[in-house]
Amino acid sequence: MQKNKPIPVYLLTGFLGAGKTTLLNSLLQQSQAYRNIVIENEFGKVNIDASLVTAQIENVYELTNGCICCSLDNELLEVLGNILRLKELPDQLFIETTGIADAGNIIGMFSIPDVKARYQLVSTICVVDAENVETRLEQVTEVGKQVSCADVIILNKTTDLPVPEQVRLQQLLENINPFAYITATADGQVPIGDVRPSERRMPAVAADPAVKTPHKINTVLFESPRPFDLQMLVFVLEMHFNVYTDQLYRIKGYVAVKDDPEKYLVQSTGNYLSIVPAGNWEDTPPVSTLVFIGKELKSATIQRILQPALR
Numbered sequence: 001m002q003k004n005k006p007i008p009v010y011l012l013t014g015f016l017g018a019g020k021t022t023l024l025n026s027l028l029q030q031s032q033a034y035r036n037i038v039i040e041n042e043f044g045k046v047n048i049d050a051s052l053v054t055a056q057i058e059n060v061y062e063l064t065n066g067c068i069c070c071s072l073d074n075e076l077l078e079v080l081g082n083i084l085r086l087k088e089l090p091d092q093l094f095i096e097t098t099g100i101a102d103a104g105n106i107i108g109m110f111s112i113p114d115v116k117a118r119y120q121l122v123s124t125i126c127v128v129d130a131e132n133v134e135t136r137l138e139q140v141t142e143v144g145k146q147v148s149c150a151d152v153i154i155l156n157k158t159t160d161l162p163v164p165e166q167v168r169l170q171q172l173l174e175n176i177n178p179f180a181y182i183t184a185t186a187d188g189q190v191p192i193g194d195v196r197p198s199e200r201r202m203p204a205v206a207a208d209p210a211v212k213t214p215h216k217i218n219t220v221l222f223e224s225p226r227p228f229d230l231q232m233l234v235f236v237l238e239m240h241f242n243v244y245t246d247q248l249y250r251i252k253g254y255v256a257v258k259d260d261p262e263k264y265l266v267q268s269t270g271n272y273l274s275i276v277p278a279g280n281w282e283d284t285p286p287v288s289t290l291v292f293i294g295k296e297l298k299s300a301t302i303q304r305i306l307q308p309a310l311r
């Protein structure tokens with residue numbers, strides 16, 4: 001691999017027992033042609049998951065000093081640094097998080113400039129257990145965040161699930177996260193192509209906001225033909241993400257900026273915000289479209305938050 005090319009990273013999230021290690025093994029089996037490194041994060045001194053990685057890999061790093069999403073003395077950053085000092089760099093890195101990890105915080109670490117220069121987070125993959133995902137969404141805030149922040153959602157353990165129930169769960173997950181590619185499977189059997197990045201599910205128009213999801217998680221669509229002041233937009237989004245950290249899980253969409261022909265891609269998970277140029281509007285009218293995902297979000301609140309940044 002070229003020395004300066006960022007190392008592709010696959011981040012696996014999902015509640016305890018959903019099937020993350022099972023999926024990881026399946027992905028590794030399909031990646032035998034590559035030099036793969038795995039980072040396992042687990043609570044407790046003994047990292048059982050590391051011993052359950054059965055596929056052939058170069059190295060597995062076991063992080064057992066608490067959850068990597070919240071430890072201040074961050075082991076993950078340390079290991080990412082150590083990997084760069086290896087004689088031969090990996091072609092791919094897989095990170096399996098703990099079942100209660102705050103996915104947004106980990107995703108945010110990959111936007112730190114020094115990390116971003118050497119690693120590219122290509123896909124955040126959330127595994128959910130079809131047998132209990134609805135209960136978990138109700139009980140555990142982090143599960144809602146994991147689903148909201150994912151690029152790919154794997155509905156696992158579907159063997160005994162009647163097809164209509166599977167379709168209903170997929171629809172439910174789609175309503176929570178309209179950006180994700182969602183697929184149903186059993187025993188983590190997913191073609192690796194399904195977890196590789198793709199633009200296919202970045203919707204021009206977001207999910208129907210009238211469709212209500214249970215579990216208090218909803219999406220709010222914001223659309224405006226008025227352009228934004230870029231600095232002000234960054235200011236209001238960062239401020240409100242900090243204030244509503246337990247309520248606002250994700251933002252994604254395109255915005256128009258005053259006196260600028262380019263459209264900008266806005267992405268936010270947890271405490272990280274990225275706004276980057278994404279080409280010209282070309283034939284489409286420059287209408288800003290942002291989708292907010294979170295807990296009991298109200299359209300009027302989102303309008304009020306964004307209003308000061310509109311020009």
Ligand SMILES: Nc1nc2c(ncn2[C@@H]2O[C@H](COP(=O)(O)OP(=O)(O)OP(=O)(O)O)[C@@H](O)[C@H]2O)c(=O)[nH]1
Nearest residue numbers: 015016017018019020021022099156157186187188
């Ligand atoms: N019935 C059934 N069991 C499954 C399926 N996928 C995984 N399992 C089993 O579910 C259990 C948990 O799977 P893991 O892959 O270890 O789940 P995990 O998310 O890594 O679990 P933690 O590390 O504890 O968070 C294991 O016993 C798996 O063999 C499936 O599709 N159906």
